Amino acid sequence: MFALDPQLQQDTLVMGDFPLCRLLLSNDSNYPWFILVPRRESISELFQLDDADQRQLWKETTVLAETLKDSFNADKLNVATLGNVVSQLHMHVIVRKRDDAAWPAPVWGKHPARPYTTEQVTVIRDRLRAALTDDFKFLED
Template sequence: MATFELDPRLEADTFPLADLPLCRALLMNDARYPWVVLVPRVASVSEVFELSQEEQAQLWQEATQLGAAMKEAFQGDKLNIATLGNVVSQLHIHLVVRYTDDASWPAPVWGNGTPKPYELAQQGERREQLLAQIEGLSL
């Protein structure tokens, strides 16, 4: 049986936050947006339908609860939830808090503008904010 390994491209573009019951939560290294990536810790999965029904339910519970908490905490206008997988095929879900005045609005964040990597202090602050949201979830 294969074991879960995080795709090296996801590992290079993110910082670890926490392991939820199913997913690894990662902070995307782009300070323009509050942006979390959820990766189910299931080996060799690239599509949601490849998960068991129980895993699918857990995935959506984690995504919707964390997404709602993020939108409220960061006072966003919209929460973008997406599974693309065209570049990184490992199943992962993006949770991106958006604002009507952000640089990419109303277009998607992907391929729009230049990512702004976190400065160390800024990354620590964002991690703390997100960890507080994660700790408040009832998963």
């Protein structure tokens, strides 16, 4: 049974579900920072997903990245699976702008996280609602 890593639960806000992945928003308003987590048990590496799930993860990552590029007017997107702190497989999709708090350096550990306000989260949900297809189901926290 799928369970979200406790660190991800603590550091993120749940946005909803794609067919494979739970979509999370990192609770750091310095950057629009999204995380896709395949709803599969005991997976820490991309190659541990079967071929169909690997293709689905890439499809969901691409849909999300395209949506974020347009919806947030990104200068660059950072897309990566790292897992050095959280071993559960997860894909980071981070909107980067030339004027963001860390540009051009990586976002990790650069600045203290600034939690989102309720109003900011509502704006982000509305942007996603306007752009994501019926394959995505919004979940409320």
